[in-house]
Amino acid sequence: MSRSDAPQVALHMSYATGAAGRLLDDPATLAVIGFGRDAPLPASERALRVGLEPLGAAPWEVWRGKAPVRSGREGALAWSTDGEHLFFAVELDEAAHGGIAGATAAAYRQLAAFVGDSATPHVLRLWNYFDAINLGDGDDERYRLFCDGRARGLATADWTHYPAATAIGRRDGVRTLQVYGLASRRPGRPLENPRQVSAWRYPRQYGPTAPVFARGMLEAGGELLISGTAAVIGHASAHPGDLDAQTVETLANIDALVDGSGSAAHGPLRLKAYVRNPADAGRIAAAITPRLEDPADLVLLAGDICRSELLVEVDGVRHAA
Ligand code: 3EB
Secondary structure: OEOOOOOOOOOEEEEEOOOHHHHHHOOOEEEEEEEOOOOOOOOOOOEEEEOOOEOOOOOEEEEEOOOOOEEEEEOOEEEEEOOOEEEEEEEEEOHHHOOHHHHHHHHHHHHHHHHHOOOOOEEEEEEEEEEOOOOOOHHHOHHHHHHHHHHHHOOOOOOOOOOEEEEEEEOOOOOEEEEEEEEEOOOOEEEOOOOEOOHHHOOHHHOOOOOOOEOEEEOOOOOEEEEEEOOEEEOEEOOOOOHHHHHHHHHHHHHHHHHOOOOOOOOOEEEEEEEOOHHHHHHHHHHHHHHOOOHHHEEEEEOEOOOOOOOEEEEEEEOOO
């Protein structure tokens, strides 16, 4: 069962164990996300399996709002909402859209149109997962093609600012793009990191189309949504090849984001670490766990980071107090 604290705010993420069906029985559950090919998830608009293999414990990522949550599907998009927040997930076959760039453009067009027409038009947070993110040379690298598609898909969206985001490579050989996210009736406050160049201002060397995301989002109810964070200082990758130094730098980046958020909240951090080399999981966990109230607030997943020299990336939430 969930070992989480009782939700104090309208949007709440926790890690939970036990039967996913029980979590979905809760009428306040917006979404249950399971990691790994074999995650035993019932078919539901509110359930999503992401093919990133867990390295160790594999709890469910549970997003809760206020009961009652309604849900449905529109084309390739599954949604659920409590009227205040919207969870949505789009899964598109790359080949059906001419490759990763086309699939990304189509996914973003669909989600932007759906969210824009909803009562919850402010996109707070997006997660992007697809196979083989570092495959391809130079500007043909699949991450760069994804960035092209994302910018194209958003060209007609009237978003006032970019959402927080994560983009990570799966290694399951399944060429299906998965994008899931959260939107809100009320706008959040996007955050940048004083130690980092804003991603949309990255120079040309990282690709023809800059990634468009905010470093974090302070949601109106006080939840701090932390984007995928790696050892990027300015725009450069720091400590190439040095796992421990990258982990320390990543945590320093998260500290700077949290410190600069202006949030009075002092609730727990809940994190996911994406690990390029599975053998590094123990060292990464040892560095991160002392920052947490509970070691179970860290989930380790095998995943590839968008620059091949980066060995670890961390995202998550800091709860309102
Ligand atoms: C970085 O700082 C690391 O393309 O959506 C982190 C979070 C990263 C989101 C994205 C990429 C994205 O640039 C990579």
